[in-house]
Each structure stands twice: as structure tokens, then as C-alpha cells.
Amino acid sequence: MSSSxxxxxxxxxxxxxxxxxxxxxxxxxxxxxxxxFLIQAAVGARAWSGVTGDMLPVLLGASIGYGLLWAASALYAKRHPTGD
Structure with missing residues (x-):
């Protein structure tokens, strides 16, 4: 990622x-x-084997949520051109 x-x-x-x-x-x-999750597993509050399974809802939810956010932005930009 660039610093700019x-x-x-x-x-x-x-x-x-x-x-x-x-x-x-x-x-x-x-x-x-x-x-x-890895810190929780390291201190014993979570099983190591459960980390991958617990990440699936996080991946799904984050992908859907941020995907909808990006799609709404793209739709807005398409409907409201800047004229540049």
C-alpha cells in the first residue's frame, strides 16, 4: 500500500x-x-481447533457488509457523476 x-x-x-x-x-x-481469536486461544479461553470455524461467520459478515457498502458507493457515483 502506498503512503499517498x-x-x-x-x-x-x-x-x-x-x-x-x-x-x-x-x-x-x-x-x-x-x-x-488467536490471543484468546493462546491464553486458553478458546480452543485452537475452533478458531477457523469461528472465522467463517466473520468472513461472511464482513464480506457482505463491506461489499454492500462498496456497491452502494458505486451506485451513487454512477447516478451522481462529478462532471470532471
């Missing part, structure tokens, strides 16, 4: 830029949850 992505403002009407932002949010959600 983290330092420049996102054009919310640009589906490509917003898609990168949504992808970043999706990755943070999924990997953050995975790290949390």
Missing part, C-alpha cells in the same frame, strides 16, 4: 478510491478479529 493512500483525502464519489478504503476496512476487521 494514507495521507491523501479519499474522494467518496470515486468507486476506485472508496473501494481501496473499504478493502482496508475489511482487512482490518478480519485480521483484527483473527488476532483476537
Amino acid at each position: 493512500f494514507l495521507t491523501t483525502r479519499i474522494d467518496w464519489k470515486n468507486p476506485r478510491q472508496f473501494g481501496k478504503f473499504v478493502g482496508l476496512l475489511w482487512a482490518l476487521t478480519v485480521f483484527g478479529t483473527l488476532v483476537g
